[in-house]
Amino acid sequence: MKTKVTILSLTVLVAMLSFTVEHYGLSWPGYFPKPAYDFSKNPPDSAKIQLGRNLFYSPVLSLNSTISCASCHSPYNAFAHTDHSLSHGIHDQVGNRNAPALFNLAWQKKFMWDGAVNHLDMQPLAALSHPKEMGESLPSVVKKLNQSAFYRSLFYQAFGDSVATGEKVLKALAQFQLTLISANAKYDQVRQGKTAFTEQEERGYAIFSKYCNSCHKEPMFTDYSFANNGLPADSTLKDYGRWIITQQREDSLHFKVPSLRNLSYTFPYMHDGRFKKLQQVIDHYTEGIQDYKVVSKKLRKPILLSEEEKIDLLSFLLTLNDKEFIYNPKFNYPGKK
Amino acid sequence: MKKIIIILLICFDQTGYAQKEAVSIRFRPVFDSLPIETDKKYPYKNDSIEISVIRFYVSNISFYQNNQLVAELEKKNHLVDIENPASQLIQHIGEKKIQYNSIHFSIGVDSLTNVSGAMGGDLDPVNGMYWTWQSGYINFKLEGKTKLCPARKNQFTYHIGGYEYPYNTLQQVELPVVHNNDIMIDIDIRQLLNQLQLNEVYEVMSPGEKAMVIAKNISSVFSLGK
Numbered sequence: 001m002k003t004k005v006t007i008l009s010l011t012v013l014v015a016m017l018s019f020t021v022e023h024y025g026l027s028w029p030g031y032f033p034k035p036a037y038d039f040s041k042n043p044p045d046s047a048k049i050q051l052g053r054n055l056f057y058s059p060v061l062s063l064n065s066t067i068s069c070a071s072c073h074s075p076y077n078a079f080a081h082t083d084h085s086l087s088h089g090i091h092d093q094v095g096n097r098n099a100p101a102l103f104n105l106a107w108q109k110k111f112m113w114d115g116a117v118n119h120l121d122m123q124p125l126a127a128l129s130h131p132k133e134m135g136e137s138l139p140s141v142v143k144k145l146n147q148s149a150f151y152r153s154l155f156y157q158a159f160g161d162s163v164a165t166g167e168k169v170l171k172a173l174a175q176f177q178l179t180l181i182s183a184n185a186k187y188d189q190v191r192q193g194k195t196a197f198t199e200q201e202e203r204g205y206a207i208f209s210k211y212c213n214s215c216h217k218e219p220m221f222t223d224y225s226f227a228n229n230g231l232p233a234d235s236t237l238k239d240y241g242r243w244i245i246t247q248q249r250e251d252s253l254h255f256k257v258p259s260l261r262n263l264s265y266t267f268p269y270m271h272d273g274r275f276k277k278l279q280q281v282i283d284h285y286t287e288g289i290q291d292y293k294v295v296s297k298k299l300r301k302p303i304l305l306s307e308e309e310k311i312d313l314l315s316f317l318l319t320l321n322d323k324e325f326i327y328n329p330k331f332n333y334p335g336k337k
Numbered sequence: 338m339k340k341i342i343i344i345l346l347i348c349f350d351q352t353g354y355a356q357k358e359a360v361s362i363r364f365r366p367v368f369d370s371l372p373i374e375t376d377k378k379y380p381y382k383n384d385s386i387e388i389s390v391i392r393f394y395v396s397n398i399s400f401y402q403n404n405q406l407v408a409e410l411e412k413k414n415h416l417v418d419i420e421n422p423a424s425q426l427i428q429h430i431g432e433k434k435i436q437y438n439s440i441h442f443s444i445g446v447d448s449l450t451n452v453s454g455a456m457g458g459d460l461d462p463v464n465g466m467y468w469t470w471q472s473g474y475i476n477f478k479l480e481g482k483t484k485l486c487p488a489r490k491n492q493f494t495y496h497i498g499g500y501e502y503p504y505n506t507l508q509q510v511e512l513p514v515v516h517n518n519d520i521m522i523d524i525d526i527r528q529l530l531n532q533l534q535l536n537e538v539y540e541v542m543s544p545g546e547k548a549m550v551i552a553k554n555i556s557s558v559f560s561l562g563k
Contacts, residue, residue: 041454118472121454125462129469139463166463170455245471247504247545 028183031191031219035106037120037178042171044178047158050334052176054154055169057333060144061124062134069127069173072099075331078262079103079180097239098273100258101266103182103325107220113255113271114241115226121174138166145169182261182325190319191219197319204316207309211285214298215257221320226254227296230289234272241271253294261320278317282310358408358431359518362398362440364417365425365562366391366524373526375419381530382485388526390480391419392466394446394459398427400437407435414446416459416466440514444556445476445507451500473498473544476506477555479529486539493535497551499544506548508556521562529558
């Protein structure tokens with residue numbers, strides 16, 4: 001009897017852990033939190049997603065038709081950019097910023113390293129209008145799209161009306177980006193009872209839970225807050241992060257806590273791309289934090305790890321890579337028509 | 338008896354029809370009580386001034402009788418643009434006649450709308466009333482030039498907005514009115530310019546303390562036209 005109950009409750013538990021949420025044709029594991037994006041205001045639909053995907057990969061969004069969103073957000077880098085840290089910021093003081101990876105955006109409330117953007121729909125405006133990025137403006141992009149027979153037909157399929165507007169462009173781009181859900185790393189398979197961690201990964205998980213989970217919170221591996229993780233300020237860039245936006249001094253040098261999923265594909269790391277290797281990031285947390293007065297309270301106690309423990313931690317971080325996400329053909333270049 | 342009822346019904350019906358409320362509200366930027374024309378020179382402080390852009394959002398227009406809400410416009414946000422006369426005239430058609438002695442509205446877009454994603458019509462970011470590098474609507478734009486302004490090409494640029502505490506620039510305006518089918522609301526730009534200190538603060542294009550002060554100045558120059 002007792003074993004029966006245990007087996008039963010175990011099956012229920014496994015079923016609970018592995019059940020998936022279906023929402024407007026998108027799906028994610030049951031252990032993901034509730035998304036922040038209000039899908040009812042922009043219900044995902046395959047024709048709109050296709051339009052958004054075409055726009056995402058289209059150089060028509062840039063002034064001289066050379067750059068697309070994908071130029072900086074490549075599918076093979078989990079939609080980050082790996083060559084070098086990129087220049088950003090309409091205000092000179094913002095300086096260089098690294099193009100972040102794009103996935104699980106439906107759960108994010110604020111965008112950009114400093115949270116300047118309050119809604120996924122509105123994010124493209126920043127890239128479109130930036131003189132050093134795409135140098136375009138929404139009105140002129142809308143005009144170009146209205147002159148293209150190809151796009152008029154895509155707008156018709158998506159909205160039942162071939163006329164492009166700013167609202168439609170933004171909503172379609174958001175729809176494509178909302179489909180970029182990364183939830184099939186080894187970590188997820190372990191949670192779903194499909195496989196198990198190695199002993200080394202298990203040890204790394206324990207270290208992670210002790211020192212990192214307070215900000216890079218499971219299962220999204222971020223708590224979507226802004227924090228100072230102890231990086232020495234780069235005096236040439238003068239990038240004060242969240243302070244620029246809130247104008248509250250206590251937000252100085254606070255940056256978005258990034259998700260740690262797909263790290264193998266998203267180097268270089270940090271808002272300014274200062275670290276090329278994960279090993280350097282771990283060394284930063286163990287030896288690199290200098291000013292214990294300004295760093296987040298969560299990092300004020302030194303993190304002491306042996307070389308073996310660092311490798312354990314690293315091996316756990318690698319279980320967050322989601323290869324299926326990287327090679328998902330649905331996220332790729334839509335092809336010429 | 339039947340006949341009387343029918344006649345009565347007809348009467349009611351007709352009075353019912355006649356009782357529809359139609360009010361037009363006109364927003365009119367003025368300089369010395371004259372409607373402003375863009376790129377025309379106006380004498381100002383022993384010099385002259387030209388206005389090139391005046392655009393702003395008027396939201397949540399509602400009618401009050403002794404501080405009781407009696408009617409509100411269905412369309413929430415209106416973009417008023419000096420270059421587009423049709424945008425300056427806002428119509429209210431109500432199902433029944435109302436008594437009111439004041440009109441309330443806000444200048445700008447409320448914070449909920451600011452965080453609700455892409456919208457169309459007057460709120461489409463294509464209208465150029467949305468910041469690009471930082472999310473948020475621009476509530477009020479005033480641009481022009483005068484030699485009194487030490488900026489490049491003597492141009493002044495005020496893009497006033499910001500929806501987050503402590504820099505929420507949305508302003509409420511309440512004006513006493515007499516019941517009228519045609520309400521004229523003047524925006525006295527000379528009075529606004531007098532408050533702006535053109536020689537010192539001539540470029541405000543982000544949320545913050547300066548924008549807060551100017552937003553209050555803006556709301557103080559709306560008055561009932563004559």
